[in-house]
Amino acid sequence: xxxxxxxxxxxxxxxxxxxxxxxxxxxxxITWRIYCEYCKRxxxxxxxxxxxxxxxxxxxxxxxSLFVDPYRIKQYESDWVKEAVFSAAINHGGPQAAYMxxxxxxxxxxxxxxxxxxxxxxxxxxxNGLAAVAFVNSLAIQRILFVDxxxxxxxxxxxxxQVDNLVGWHNRYTRFIRPTLGDDQ
Numbered sequence: 001x002x003x004x005x006x007x008x009x010x011x012x013x014x015x016x017x018x019x020x021x022x023x024x025x026x027x028x029x030i031t032w033r034i035y036c037e038y039c040k041r042x043x044x045x046x047x048x049x050x051x052x053x054x055x056x057x058x059x060x061x062x063x064x065s066l067f068v069d070p071y072r073i074k075q076y077e078s079d080w081v082k083e084a085v086f087s088a089a090i091n092h093g094g095p096q097a098a099y100m101x102x103x104x105x106x107x108x109x110x111x112x113x114x115x116x117x118x119x120x121x122x123x124x125x126x127x128n129g130l131a132a133v134a135f136v137n138s139l140a141i142q143r144i145l146f147v148d149x150x151x152x153x154x155x156x157x158x159x160x161x162q163v164d165n166l167v168g169w170h171n172r173y174t175r176f177i178r179p180t181l182g183d184d185q
Contacts, residue, residue: 004082005060008090009059014028020164025051030054032051034062035062038066073086088143092143095117102117104138105130105138109129109130133178136176144173144174147165151165
């Protein structure tokens with residue numbers, strides 16, 4: 001349906017329930033909490049068995065209703081921007097991703113969008129007015145700094161459980177960085 005969603009799902013894997021993953025039980029990037037929220041909105045009864053066996057159509061329905069539509073991801077002009085923003089939304093949560101989008105646009109534009117975590121017409125126009133490579137590079141850097149702060153904070157509190165996740169997070173986010181302005185996918 002949307003190639004940019006499929007490109008992100010390649011990195012999400014299937015079922016996972018690692019102690020060091022604070023998202024907990026996850027299937028194709030859909031945490032148990034997100035799955036329960038989707039079920040509640042659609043008058044469905046969440047079950048662990050169903051969560052672990054969602055079919056492709058259900059995975060897409062969850063992502064579209066809880067991330068793509070509320071955060072207006074289809075309204076970005078570049079599929080590369082859509083992919084990067086969608087990846088941020090499912091990894092960091094929609095509101096945090098929206099904040100990162102605004103902060104990244106501010107850095108690329110050298111302007112000051114209001115950092116309110118709401119993707120409205122002003123944020124969309126700002127991002128769509130940027131070269132995709134400038135915006136996506138900035139967003140990738142915002143994501144790296146965000147997870148680095150998590151690890152530093154938790155290690156400072158005597159909890160090193162997130163350290164094991166850091167390389168995977170960095171790999172996931174640095175794949176978006178392009179070294180030149182000539183490649184504006």
